[in-house]
Amino acid sequence: MFEATIAGSLPKPSWLAEPDRLWAPWKLEGAELDAAKRDATLLAVKIQEDAGIDIVGDGEQARQHFVHGFLERVEGIDFAHKVEMGIRKDRYKAMVPTVTGELRLKGRVHEMEAKAARAHTKKKLKFTLPGAMTIADTIADRFYGDKVKMAMAFADLLNQEARALEKDGVDVIQFDEPAFNVFMDEVTVWGIDALHRAAAGLTCTTAVHICYGYGIKANVDWKDSLGKEWRQYEDIFPALAASKIKQVSVECRNSKVPIDLLALLKGKDILVGAIDVASDQIETAEDVAATLEAAMKFVPKEHILACTNCGMAPMRRDIAAAKLKALGDGAALARKRFG
Numbered sequence: 001m002f003e004a005t006i007a008g009s010l011p012k013p014s015w016l017a018e019p020d021r022l023w024a025p026w027k028l029e030g031a032e033l034d035a036a037k038r039d040a041t042l043l044a045v046k047i048q049e050d051a052g053i054d055i056v057g058d059g060e061q062a063r064q065h066f067v068h069g070f071l072e073r074v075e076g077i078d079f080a081h082k083v084e085m086g087i088r089k090d091r092y093k094a095m096v097p098t099v100t101g102e103l104r105l106k107g108r109v110h111e112m113e114a115k116a117a118r119a120h121t122k123k124k125l126k127f128t129l130p131g132a133m134t135i136a137d138t139i140a141d142r143f144y145g146d147k148v149k150m151a152m153a154f155a156d157l158l159n160q161e162a163r164a165l166e167k168d169g170v171d172v173i174q175f176d177e178p179a180f181n182v183f184m185d186e187v188t189v190w191g192i193d194a195l196h197r198a199a200a201g202l203t204c205t206t207a208v209h210i211c212y213g214y215g216i217k218a219n220v221d222w223k224d225s226l227g228k229e230w231r232q233y234e235d236i237f238p239a240l241a242a243s244k245i246k247q248v249s250v251e252c253r254n255s256k257v258p259i260d261l262l263a264l265l266k267g268k269d270i271l272v273g274a275i276d277v278a279s280d281q282i283e284t285a286e287d288v289a290a291t292l293e294a295a296m297k298f299v300p301k302e303h304i305l306a307c308t309n310c311g312m313a314p315m316r317r318d319i320a321a322a323k324l325k326a327l328g329d330g331a332a333l334a335r336k337r338f339g
C-alpha cells in the first residue's frame with residue numbers, strides 16, 4: 001500500500017548535460033556519452049533507493065527529451081531539418097523533426113539503460129515511453145497526411161519497444177500522454193485505441209501519465225488561463241477507467257484539479273501526484289501524507305501509490321533529491337498512519 005514511485009524524469013548531473021533546463025544539450029559525445037548515460041542511470045536508481053522509492057525508474061538519464069529520445073531511434077524521420085511547430089494546441093512553439101517516410105525502429109531504444117538499471121536494483125523497475133498521441137503532437141508530418149494513421153504507426157513501434165523492455169525485466173511500463181489533457185475529444189475517439197495498441201500483449205503492469213506539464217513558463221501561463229478549477233480530467237477519466245491500462249498517474253499537489261474527479265477512475269491504481277514539480281519549495285512528509293489522505297476519500301487506499309506530479313528534468317538536482325526524500329518519507333508515514 002502507498003508504494004512510492006516517480007512520474008519519470010530526474011535532473012541530469014552537470015557532467016552529462018547542461019543543468020536546470022529542458023532539451024539540455026549533452027556535454028559529451030560518442031562512447032564517452034554512452035558511458036556517462038549509463039553511469040547517470042545507476043546514480044538515478046541509487047538516489048531513488050536512498051529516498052525510499054519503491055518502484056524506481058531510470059530517471060530518463062539517457063534521453064534528451066521524453067519524446068525525442070524515442071524518435072531518435074526511428075527510421076523515416078528527418079532530424080536534420082527541424083521545423084517550428086505550435087504544440088499542445090499552440091501552447092508553445094518547438095523545433096520539431098518531420099516524418100518523411102515509412103516509420104520503422106532502427107533497433108532497440110532503451111536497452112542499455114533498462115538492462116543497466118535492472119542489473120543494479122532489486123526494486124521493481126518502471127520505464128516510461130511517450131504516448132502515441134503526444135508523439136503525433138510533437139512532430140511534423142510530410143508522409144502519412146493523417147494524424148491518426150501516423151499515431152497508430154508510432155503505437156506499433158512503441159509496442160515493439162515495450163515488449164522488449166518487458167523481456168529486459170521491466171515491471172511497469174508507462175505511456176506519457178500530456179496531450180490527453182489538450183485534445184480531450186480525440187482521446188475517446190482514437191487516443192485509447194492507440195494506447196491499447198502500444199500496450200498490446202504486455203503482461204507487466206501498464207500505466208498512463210497525464211498531467212499539466214513541467215514547471216516551465218509556457219505551462220505555468222497556460223495553467224493560469226484555465227480558471228479556478230481544472231476539469232480536463234473529467235472528460236477523459238471515464239474512457240480511461242474503461243480501458244485496459246492498470247494505473248493512471250495524475251497531478252494533485254498544488255493543482256487546481258478537483259480531487260473528487262479521481263473517483264471517475266474506478267478500478268484503477270492511481271499514482272497520486274504528491275510532489276509539485278513546478279515549485280522549488282520542498283514538501284514535507286506530512287504534506288505528502290496529507291495529499292494521499294485527500295485522495296483516500298475518492299480512491300480505495302489499496303489502489304493508491306505516491307508519485308510526483310510530473311517529470312523533474314528541468315529542476316535543480318539538490319531540490320529534486322530533497323523532494324524524492326519527502327515522497328519516500330511521506331509514503332512511509334501514510335502507511336503507518338492509514339495502513
Ligand code: ZN
Binds near residue numbers: 007212213309
Ligand atoms: Zn507530466
